[in-house]
Amino acid sequence: MTHPTPDTGRGHAAPVIRLQSVQKSFALPNGEVFDAVQSLSLDIQQGDVFGLIGKSGAGKSTLLRLINLLERPDSGQVFVGGRDLTTLSRRELRDTRQNIGMIFQQFNLLQNATVFDNVAFPLKIHGRHSKAEINARVRECLALVGLAEKIDTYPAQLSGGQKQRVAIARALAPRPQVLLCDEPTSALDSETTRSLLETLREINQKIGVTIVIVTHELSVVEVLCRNVAILEKGRLVEQFAVDAPSVERKTALGREIDELVRRREREAREPYSPRPPSQLGAQELAYV
Numbered sequence: 001m002t003h004p005t006p007d008t009g010r011g012h013a014a015p016v017i018r019l020q021s022v023q024k025s026f027a028l029p030n031g032e033v034f035d036a037v038q039s040l041s042l043d044i045q046q047g048d049v050f051g052l053i054g055k056s057g058a059g060k061s062t063l064l065r066l067i068n069l070l071e072r073p074d075s076g077q078v079f080v081g082g083r084d085l086t087t088l089s090r091r092e093l094r095d096t097r098q099n100i101g102m103i104f105q106q107f108n109l110l111q112n113a114t115v116f117d118n119v120a121f122p123l124k125i126h127g128r129h130s131k132a133e134i135n136a137r138v139r140e141c142l143a144l145v146g147l148a149e150k151i152d153t154y155p156a157q158l159s160g161g162q163k164q165r166v167a168i169a170r171a172l173a174p175r176p177q178v179l180l181c182d183e184p185t186s187a188l189d190s191e192t193t194r195s196l197l198e199t200l201r202e203i204n205q206k207i208g209v210t211i212v213i214v215t216h217e218l219s220v221v222e223v224l225c226r227n228v229a230i231l232e233k234g235r236l237v238e239q240f241a242v243d244a245p246s247v248e249r250k251t252a253l254g255r256e257i258d259e260l261v262r263r264r265e266r267e268a269r270e271p272y273s274p275r276p277p278s279q280l281g282a283q284e285l286a287y288v
């Protein structure tokens, strides 16, 4: 059962994710306290593809992990699907996490289990589904990520991109409203990254799952995200719609994203025209 998210006047539609003044600090080995996320509030709407970017150590992964309470905030509230996760019992939280899938940079698959068993895992541990239901759902999810034919293979037999697709299928199996992605393409080459981003975009369009993605690659934001938030030292310093370049960006990262968007728009407008041979360099001329 879901509960209405309290309206704090920040948006019209009830967001699927609402972070309210969340704070997270870590005790360092030298006895100091490090504020990884500082009094941060953020709404993410149902169906959005939302990027979290910032320099290394800015708090992106910590913020993502606050959304499913892999990190518990020291203060503040975390609403997902209208429920305040910080008030739930351990058992309620386990059930609610079915609504929040997650994928990681290193895929985190069960190495000794087949692709079928990896994807079936979250359905089996909750014990609410019949064998036939699990069978059908696993096949459905593998088809969604284009891996139907790999159902009986083991992770070791798959490429990095295929492993990440299995991880996506596993995350989607319980039909979550939200998919959290922590640097999902960092271990992949650029060609595989492109194809995986295309799959994530299709999944978002087909089933409407809200995607929140942490990345250090601005091109990932430009290609995939509708909205982006920029973090600095645990604070949200800027948030905007990716397809609306503006002269008013506060951060260098914001301006770089705008530049990528403008370049893409220019390239889409201008038909491809090869440079005449007189403008080619010596190396290029060798191939003419």
Ligand SMILES: Nc1ncnc2c1ncn2[C@@H]1O[C@H](COP(=O)(O)OP(=O)(O)OP(=O)(O)O)[C@@H](O)[C@H]1O
Pocket (backbone or CB within 6 Å): 026, 027, 028, 034, 036, 054, 055, 056, 057, 058, 059, 060, 061, 062, 063, 216
């Ligand atoms: N469990 C922990 N204990 C102590 N410090 C931590 C812990 N988790 C994160 N930190 C520290 O909090 C800060 C923010 O970490 P986080 O991983 O959220 O940053 P990030 O923006 O995702 O960085 P990166 O891009 O390098 O992954 C870092 O300085 C990190 O060392």
